[in-house]
Amino acid sequence: MAGLASEIRFLVPWGHIAAKAWGPPQGRPVLCLHGWLDNANTFNKLIPLLPKDCSYIAIDLAGHGLSSHRPAGYPYHLKDYVSDVRRAAASLKWNRFSLMGHSMGGTVACMFSCVFPEMVDKLILVESSGLFPAPQGYMRGPEVFRKKKADSQSITTDALAHLEEWEKLLIGSRTVIETLMDVEAKQHQAPKVYNSEEALQRLLKANFHLTEESGKILLERGATKVPGGLVYNRDTRVLTHTSSSAPIEFQVNYLKKIQADVLMIMAQGGMFLKEPIYSDHLVILQKAFRASQKQYFQFVEVPGNHFVHLNEPEFVAKIISTFLNKNKSPKPNV
Numbered sequence: 001m002a003g004l005a006s007e008i009r010f011l012v013p014w015g016h017i018a019a020k021a022w023g024p025p026q027g028r029p030v031l032c033l034h035g036w037l038d039n040a041n042t043f044n045k046l047i048p049l050l051p052k053d054c055s056y057i058a059i060d061l062a063g064h065g066l067s068s069h070r071p072a073g074y075p076y077h078l079k080d081y082v083s084d085v086r087r088a089a090a091s092l093k094w095n096r097f098s099l100m101g102h103s104m105g106g107t108v109a110c111m112f113s114c115v116f117p118e119m120v121d122k123l124i125l126v127e128s129s130g131l132f133p134a135p136q137g138y139m140r141g142p143e144v145f146r147k148k149k150a151d152s153q154s155i156t157t158d159a160l161a162h163l164e165e166w167e168k169l170l171i172g173s174r175t176v177i178e179t180l181m182d183v184e185a186k187q188h189q190a191p192k193v194y195n196s197e198e199a200l201q202r203l204l205k206a207n208f209h210l211t212e213e214s215g216k217i218l219l220e221r222g223a224t225k226v227p228g229g230l231v232y233n234r235d236t237r238v239l240t241h242t243s244s245s246a247p248i249e250f251q252v253n254y255l256k257k258i259q260a261d262v263l264m265i266m267a268q269g270g271m272f273l274k275e276p277i278y279s280d281h282l283v284i285l286q287k288a289f290r291a292s293q294k295q296y297f298q299f300v301e302v303p304g305n306h307f308v309h310l311n312e313p314e315f316v317a318k319i320i321s322t323f324l325n326k327n328k329s330p331k332p333n334v
Contacts, residue, residue: 010091015068027055029097033105039065049317063235098122
């Protein structure tokens with residue numbers, strides 16, 4: 001086992017990024033990124049099953065877990081999470097390391113690998129296609145497709161598919177700004193307090209892929225005890241973040257920048273193999289990864305659902321361990 005985790009913090013201009021550390025500090029560096037509305041505890045059951053000679057750091061992205069919320073007035077953009085990763089790496093003095101991300105964390109890891117390709121030697125995507133397909137502003141997050149009310153002035157999902165990319169971006173920008181302002185107007189209200197069971201059931205209802213045990217693990221870091229019960233730690237503005245998604249042809253070209261070996265793990269009962277909004281995009285990005293990474297790209301299907309790494313970590317631990325232990329041959333620059 002990688003041993004018990006220790007708590008660490010990295011100072012940033014708006015506060016701190018909280019993190020958990022496993023393994024020897026001088027071990028092979030692996031930075032781990034959680035999914036939307038989750039936290040570093042998502043790796044609690046997986047990391048102890050991985051190679052013992054690695055130094056694993058799992059961060060809470062801004063607005064999640066025990067990390068500081070972003071400054072007032074700012075929305076949550078995926079590209080800003082890339083900045084969180086770069087700041088954490090700078091604090092750790094890591095110039096080259098492996099990245100492992102689940103769901104939205106995989107998207108952030110992939111984006112980082114495109115922007116800072118020389119810093120990433122291995123990229124592990126768990127239930128993540130890498131880059132994200134949704135038009136800007138039309139996703140609350142990678143797990144929940146935003147549904148509009150019938151009387152909403154916003155465009156419907158069906159009609160959205162027929163719009164030009166530039167028009168989607170304009171509509172998405174408007175949606176993000178207006179929704180952010182709605183959330184800010186309610187932030188003066190006292191946070192809702194739940195008893196332990198209420199907090200757990202609310203989490204499980206919103207994430208039907210979670211087991212009760214996994215939900216409790218996430219709540220350990222995702223909520224704080226106060227008089228009368230628990231309050232969620234997450235910044236409510238995270239619910240309105242934007243993916244800032246680029247057109248698919250741009251994304252295909254972005255992937256050519258990646259210099260890392262890439263492992264993509266998809267669960268047979270997860271999101272990406274069954275839901276058309278994700279599966280169609282996955283097929284395109286898989287082809288792009290194979291074209292650019294060639295033998296350095298590996299795709300694996302496993303039993304389980306979207307939280308397979310937390311619910312049944314044994315389904316993915318051996319695959320990830322083999323990938324981390326595989327000697328990397330220098331890849332020619334193309």
